[in-house]
Amino acid sequence: METYTRCLVLPSTYRDSVWLMHLSHTLESLPGVQKVAVMMGTPHNKAVLQEAELLTPEGEAGGANDLLVCVQTETPTAAAEALREATERVTQQQQRQGNGAGEAAPRTLETALRRLPDANLACISVPGEYAVQEARKALQHGLHVFLFSAHVDLEAEVALKNMAAQQGLLMMGPDCGTVILNGVPLGFANHLPRGAVGLIAASGTGLQQVSCLLA
Amino acid sequence: MLPIRVSCWSQAAACLFPPQQVVVGWVHSCYAHIINVLTPTGRLLTLQGEGRLQAPLALALATDVETLGAHLPVGTLVVQDLPAATRYPAALRLCCTDVPMWNGYLQVCAGVTPPVLAYLATALATWLCRYTPVCGLAPLLPTLERGPVGLSATCTAAYTALAPLCTARPIFSVTTFLTLVRDLVGLGEGLTPSGDDFLVGLLAVLHVTGCFPLLCSPAVCERFCQCVRLGTSQLSGEFLRCALEGHFAEPVAMFVRALCIREIRVWQGYAATLAAVGHSSGVDAMVGIAFGCRLLASQVG
Numbered sequence A: 001m002e003t004y005t006r007c008l009v010l011p012s013t014y015r016d017s018v019w020l021m022h023l024s025h026t027l028e029s030l031p032g033v034q035k036v037a038v039m040m041g042t043p044h045n046k047a048v049l050q051e052a053e054l055l056t057p058e059g060e061a062g063g064a065n066d067l068l069v070c071v072q073t074e075t076p077t078a079a080a081e082a083l084r085e086a087t088e089r090v091t092q093q094q095q096r097q098g099n100g101a102g103e104a105a106p107r108t109l110e111t112a113l114r115r116l117p118d119a120n121l122a123c124i125s126v127p128g129e130y131a132v133q134e135a136r137k138a139l140q141h142g143l144h145v146f147l148f149s150a151h152v153d154l155e156a157e158v159a160l161k162n163m164a165a166q167q168g169l170l171m172m173g174p175d176c177g178t179v180i181l182n183g184v185p186l187g188f189a190n191h192l193p194r195g196a197v198g199l200i201a202a203s204g205t206g207l208q209q210v211s212c213l214l215a
Numbered sequence B: 001m002l003p004i005r006v007s008c009w010s011q012a013a014a015c016l017f018p019p020q021q022v023v024v025g026w027v028h029s030c031y032a033h034i035i036n037v038l039t040p041t042g043r044l045l046t047l048q049g050e051g052r053l054q055a056p057l058a059l060a061l062a063t064d065v066e067t068l069g070a071h072l073p074v075g076t077l078v079v080q081d082l083p084a085a086t087r088y089p090a091a092l093r094l095c096c097t098d099v100p101m102w103n104g105y106l107q108v109c110a111g112v113t114p115p116v117l118a119y120l121a122t123a124l125a126t127w128l129c130r131y132t133p134v135c136g137l138a139p140l141l142p143t144l145e146r147g148p149v150g151l152s153a154t155c156t157a158a159y160t161a162l163a164p165l166c167t168a169r170p171i172f173s174v175t176t177f178l179t180l181v182r183d184l185v186g187l188g189e190g191l192t193p194s195g196d197d198f199l200v201g202l203l204a205v206l207h208v209t210g211c212f213p214l215l216c217s218p219a220v221c222e223r224f225c226q227c228v229r230l231g232t233s234q235l236s237g238e239f240l241r242c243a244l245e246g247h248f249a250e251p252v253a254m255f256v257r258a259l260c261i262r263e264i265r266v267w268q269g270y271a272a273t274l275a276a277v278g279h280s281s282g283v284d285a286m287v288g289i290a291f292g293c294r295l296l297a298s299q300v301g
Helices: A017-028 A043-051 A076-102 A109-115 A128-140 A154-167 A204-214 B065-070 B083-087 B114-131 B140-146 B153-167 B174-184 B194-209 B218-231 B234-244 B250-259 B264-275 B281-297
Strands: A004-010 A033-040 A067-073 A121-124 A144-147 A178-181 A184-187 B004-010 B023-031 B034-038 B044-048 B058-061 B077-080 B092-095
Touching (some): A017 A067, A017 A076, A033 A043, A033 A076, A043 A067, A043 B218, A067 A076, A121 A184, A144 A154, A178 A204, B114 B264, B114 B281, B153 B174, B153 B194, B174 B194
Parallel strands (some): B077 B092
Antiparallel strands (some): A033 A067, B004 B058, B023 B034, B034 B044
């Protein structure tokens, strides 16, 4: 079967590795895409791409500080579509950064609530010594609490749970690593189908195992 | 713009700041929660938010770095917040007085004998195969005994460089070291390619075992730097240059120091932290450490 290879060279483009991995996975999932490589254009990487028949003369011209996005597809249209998607994602991220310039990330729970007045749950992941105060504040605002933080002493934990129970709120944690609430994952969670079974456990890993077996 | 306070910095970064030098450098790149700044001497500083220092030349700022980065186009001037800096058209002023310093320099650890290295190599390889079996270069570890079956293109290329050292067990010489650098630098996925992260791990082992000064004369260091300049990105090259000088990012240094204590309950917490760095950077550095321990186990003494 005939294949089509195209390379996009993004000069002096730096993105963190997790973003690069996501881009690679996104492009791989597009229709008609057979192979994808997203790499810095170092000499060794270009040799690997050449070996994999993923390097074009455009890619060969890229340097070690350039990001190469190389695709092999079943049709020329699929290749063009994949590179268009890659370009769009790079541009989108730049624009997102630009748009965010006027509005700093919220630094307090109160600011976050002003921006999201309908929020009903707070995820708290701060060092343990500050976690109790933040969790208490969230409960006072009528929010359910997912307390990812550890190192909260037992007395404080009991006090938080009593406070939550009195208000009919959930107080999950401290050291709560995995939750799926109404199909929404918080912390670490497996991808699971929705069903009629609810699970709760003191052991997050055990709970994940049981939920996976049920699924 | 208001000055931004530097809340912590690495010793290696602090050394690049003479107290009265106004110009820190120019913005080189911004992504996620990182701003890289190119200094007048050609070094790359990493500005980050508060928390563990993610680079050997890191400065933690008491602000939201992602938002800050959106205001800073590449090439804009960064200065120290000094009286003399007012006449400079800077987009970012860093307040660097009384900053707590973190030392990421790895010193020689006296207890790391050949039997200890052999133990650490096995223990770490076992940990990696158990917890991160398909991440980065980790799949390489079991294949060094059994052959390169089912490896990715990057792992296969790394296997070609590393396997001869496991089977023939040559003396780990300057030539071997420079050949490894030549074969691995700039190899693989990620912002810092896997081969570079591996070499960072290997260099950490050379430093804690005391092998580094025996192996790396100034001429060897110059050849190393030349390979790095030609073979990888400026950003990744800075990490390698720092590793050559003995300076490491906090997760790497903390892990190696914990590893030298030789108590799994101590080091595996740091291993988990390091494994979470980047897409596979932390794991690749640990593979380099495991391989370095294995290689030197039969040669140090």
